[in-house]
């Protein structure tokens with residue numbers, strides 16, 4: 001089952017409600033919320049208040065990607081705000097299984113993200129605990145960057161491990177995904193696709209989301 005979860009980082013924040021309504025109209029399977037603290041990544045974006053406000057207007061799956069140094073301190077706040085899934089970066093976790101457990105005890109899906117340079121081996125003994133593994137396909141911090149081509153091998157390696165060991169976590173990819181490379185990342189094994197600028201920078205967001213999803217589903221059937 002492939003899913004399209006657009007990132008709202010590239011939205012015009014003045015018109016965010018409109019953008020999210022359009023994404024829903026276009027058939028998006030959720031909203032990806034990029035949370036940045038100016039420490040883990042060199043940018044500052046949004047927080048739990050944003051999640052709460054969005055959730056109070058629209059019932060869409062909220063996939064919260066925490067690019068912050070101290071995620072344990074904010075899980076509760078994002079959970080109360082209406083997050084459905086929380087992703088934390090392996091690079092900042094001192095006790096990953098404890099963090100996953102806290103997320104799950106809040107009734108949410110728990111995901112672990114890896115930066116492009118972080119090897120899959122850091123997850124060797126904890127993969128079974130995650131509902132989803134997010135492979136960053138750009139260095140986190142900004143929308144609109146170029147996909148890093150060597151990440152295709154990393155996705156394929158993760159898919160091989162998943163199949164060989166019988167795990168059923170989702171494989172999410174995030175960064176630089178476009179109509180042109182989405183089939184390649186899906187063929188490598190990704191099944192949850194995050195894309196920001198490729199959809200949000202289009203004049204008709206609903207149409208762009210619908211086209212993107214149609215293109216994905218066509219790729220999944222090929």
Ligand SMILES: O=C(CO)[C@@H](O)[C@H](O)COP(=O)(O)O
Nearest residue numbers: 140141143144175176196197
């Ligand atoms: O987490 C991030 C960036 O750090 C992403 O979610 C981006 O916001 C995706 O945007 P595009 O690369 O698709 O424009």
Ligand SMILES: [Fe+2]
Nearest residue numbers: 007034065174
């Ligand atoms: Fe993200």
